[in-house]
Amino acid sequence: MSKITTFGSRFGTISVVGSSVIGLGNIWRFPYIAGENGGAAFILTYVIITLMISIPLMLSEFVLGRGSRRNSVRAFRKFDEKKSLFWRYFGVVGIATAISILSFYSVIAGWAIKYLIEAVKGTFFTQSPEQLTSLLNNFTTSGWHSVSFTLFVLVVCCGVVSLGMEKGIERYSKLLMPIMFVILVAMCINSFTLPGFNTAIEFLLTPDFSKINTGVVMEALGQSFFSMSIGLGAMITYGAYLPKTENLFKISGYVAISDLTVAVLSGLAIFPAVFSFGINPTSGPDLVFLTLPNIFAQMTGGYIISIMFFFLLIAAAMTSIISLIEVLTRYICEEFQIKRKRAIVIVWGLISILSSMCVISQMPDSKIVVAGMNLFDFFDTISSNYLMPIGGAITAIFVGWFVSKDKICTELTTNRTYGVLIVGTIYRLVKFVIPIVIALLFLNGIGLFKM
Ligand code: PFF
DSSP states (O other): OOSOOOOSSHHHHHHHHHHHHSSHIIIIIHHHHHHHTTTHHHHHHHHHHIIIIIHHHHHHHHHHHHHHTSOTTHHHHHHOTTOOHHHHHHHHHHHHHHHHHHHHHHHHHHHHHHHHHHHHHTHHHHSOHHHHHHHHHHHHTOTHHHHHHHHHHHHHHHHHHHTOIIIIIIHHHHHHHHHHHHHHHHHHHHHHTSTTHHHHHHHHHOOOGGGOOHHHHHHHHHHHHHHTTOSSSHHHHHHTTSOTTSOHHHHHHHHHHHHHHHHHHHHHHHHHHHHHTTOOOOOHHHIIIIIHHHHHHHSTTHHHHHHHHHHHHHHHHHHHHHHHHHHHHHHHHHHHTOOHHHHHHHHHHHHHHHHHHHHHTTSTTOOOEETTEEHHHHHHHIIIIIIHHHHHHHHHHIIIIISOHHHHHHHHHTTOOOOHHHHHHHHHIIIIIHHHHHHHHHHHHTTSSOO
């Protein structure tokens, strides 16, 4: 790269990183997991993990990205003093993770577009709950009809990435981030007026420490990695665009706070309505595409709220997809020395094929089964349960053990004087605590170690 492109402003930086981080993980996954796994006790566990593991890892990825100004694979190569074969190719695991997340995530974004259209048409008001269930089932198993929405999402997102960082990704993130916040806050204000508000607060925020066990801690770890976009090199890629003057601690702090705020606000926006209509909370596709449309139909102002909600979902999903496309694009451009536009066409082609296979694997008579799962569930499971935690732990080992401490600390602080305590603490967390904690939780999760 001849000229170094960086984010235009701090607001731009926080918008771009924040819009990768804020996604489906916050809106449809976090509130339900928190409610089911101890409420405030889970949120506390999540905050501790985010502070002790995700933020130090985000900082490590930023350091690798900004220090190398390279893609997520080459960054390891640039920092590896011994130039070993392992670190030369380790980053490719992150590329595989980005491919698997993109493949199932863009399918869900396609569903969200279909549901925005149905919301505008007012379908939720004219159909019975049984008809709404068939609408979802028929659509998700429809094959090519559903594929067309996914392909549309990919065309739009690739279009934004093709405009480059400043004119594409940064510009759209700066526009969409504030809109997403406004929609969420408007939905929360509406929630105050609903009778189920108190029950929702109880479900989400009552601390129940008896529910916290190693399984729940592992769940919080996976959720934190997924939600903070950690463990696959996305923050290495975005770190490569960070100006040298930017304070990495502030950026990761603001991003983590925005991420948690959006997750909790999503719970406050969604669950009061769920409880007001006496429905059991669920997560994932059922919550968003089944429970909520039924609720919107019975709510005052439900028409407008349903449109706002699906717009929010599309914006959150698409900005995360854009960040993943950027990871792959930058990798292909630099690694194979080809033009950005051509790299984007390759990414579009590859993900179109894989995401179409995810859709087809959900059809009733589909033969696409991997490890006993359809392809959609397979990509979902391997990325958050295996690839991201492993990627995170190995990145920590690299930064802690294979790169000189001076190099890390200099890049972390860009020669400013920060408290020795904070830099030292982050360094020790990365070097010792993170690899050990992730290894123990992981071994416990796969049954090789009992805690
Ligand atoms: N953080 C996104 C979410 O919470 O939905 C998902 C994600 C985006 C994970 C980008 C990883 C990534 F690189």
